[in-house]
Amino acid sequence: RPITGHLLGCENPSKSTAAMIWPPVKPDGPQAYPEQEKSNLPMFTMNYSRIQIPFEIALWMLLASFAKIGFNVYHKITIWVPESCLLISIGLIVGGMMHSVNEEPPAVFTSNIFFLYMLPLIVLDSGYFTPTRPFFENIGTVLFAVVGTLWNSIGIGIFLFATCQIPNLLFSAIISAVDPVAVLNVFEDVSVNEQLYIDMTIVVFGECLFSDAVTVVSYLFVVEMSVVEPVDVVLGVLRFFVVGLGGMGFGILFGFVAIEPLIILMYSYLAYLKAELFAISSVMA
Numbered sequence: 561r562p563i564t565g566h567l568l569g570c571e572n573p574s575k576s577t578a579a580m581i582w583p584p585v586k587p588d589g590p591q592a593y594p595e596q597e598k599s600n601l602p603m604f605t606m607n608y609s610r611i612q613i614p615f616e617i618a619l620w621m622l623l624a625s626f627a628k629i630g631f632n633v634y635h636k637i638t639i640w641v642p643e644s645c646l647l648i649s650i651g652l653i654v655g656g657m658m659h660s661v662n663e664e665p666p667a668v669f670t671s672n673i674f675f676l677y678m679l680p681l682i683v684l685d686s687g688y689f690t691p692t693r694p695f696f697e698n699i700g701t702v703l704f705a706v707v708g709t710l711w712n713s714i715g716i717g718i719f720l721f722a723t724c725q726i727p728n729l730l731f732s733a734i735i736s737a738v739d740p741v742a743v744l745n746v747f748e749d750v751s752v753n754e755q756l757y758i759d760m761t762i763v764v765f766g767e768c769l770f771s772d773a774v775t776v777v778s779y780l781f782v783v784e785m786s787v788v789e790p791v792d793v794v795l796g797v798l799r800f801f802v803v804g805l806g807g808m809g810f811g812i813l814f815g816f817v818a819i820e821p822l823i824i825l826m827y828s829y830l831a832y833l834k835a836e837l838f839a840i841s842s843v844m845a
Contacts, residue, residue, distance in 0.1 A: 616658075623654065675842070679776075680832045683843055686769050688824070694762045705738065705767035709774040712736035726782065733778035738771040740764045773843040777803050780839075807844025810835050814845075 608615075627650055631643055695702065716732035743764050781800050814831040835842035 620651075620654075623650065675776075676833075676836070679843070680829055683769070683772070683832075684825070684828050686765065688828075690765055690769070691762060694759060695766050698759070698763050698766065701763055702766035702770060705770040706774050708767075709736050709738070709771045710778070713775075713778050726785075729782045729785075730779060733775060733782055736771075736778070737775040738768050740768040773804070773807070773841055776843045777841050803840040804844050806838065807835050807841030810840070810845040 624647065627647060631637060631646065637646065713732045713736040716735060717729045720728040720732065744761060747760060777800060781803075810831045814827045814834075831845040832842045835845035
């Protein structure tokens with residue numbers, strides 16, 4: 561029996577086929593489209609979200625520059641409060657104000673941004689402009705910074721260990737670093753002999769450099785220790801020394817070819833990234 565249009569569910573199969581091939585077209589004219597609201601072309605617009613991150617970074621840098629100028633003009637302020645503490649206080653005040661007035665959360669400053677973009681320039685500046693001969697002449701004194709920083713970190717961590725473990729160990733690793741700014745300000749205030757001031761400055765900056773390196777290694781070590789088993793702690797202690805010595809090895813390897821200014825910058829940054837690649841001390845590198 562032939563299949564009719566009634567069995568297919570349509571009265572006229574020819575009309576159904578035509579409707580599938582040629583769908584109905586809406587008529588043109590005002591009736592075909594809903595009315596849309598028209599707005600004038602704006603002369604001025606404000607899109608803060610588009611420039612938020614670079615704008616706030618520029619404001620922070622400008623604020624820090626003005627604060628530095630103010631500390632030099634009103635130098636009596638730094639007699640009572642160290643300059644670094646004043647900068648931290650200004651940052652806390654301004655950051656709290658920005659957090660209170662913004663409905664959206666501000667841009668997040670992650671540890672990767674600090675370790676991969678900001679810290680290499682700071683460490684390169686400190687290491688490159690440090691006189692090498694006086695530094696190595698006082699290397700025995702400078703290396704006390706490693707022992708002192710580890711002692712401070714372990715002591716603070718054990719003292720606060722009963723409260724909470726990993727957060728306090730992270731806090732002790734960060735807080736144990738040495739701040740050379742306050743020490744150098746004391747040297748200037750008491751008018752230390754010029755030659756002694758130069759020698760002591762080299763020692764202080766050298767200890768600060770090693771202290772920062774130990775602090776970074778301790779911080780990363782505690783972060784990794786939070787996800788390992790207790791059996792791996794001994795291996796973690798050995799890894800601490802491998803990380804430090806490995807970073808120095810990469811620094812020596814790339815230091816032989818660091819001659820021209822651009823080569824110095826590129827090879828120093830490559831040494832830093834290579835050390836990060838193998839999870840060893842990039843600061844020591």
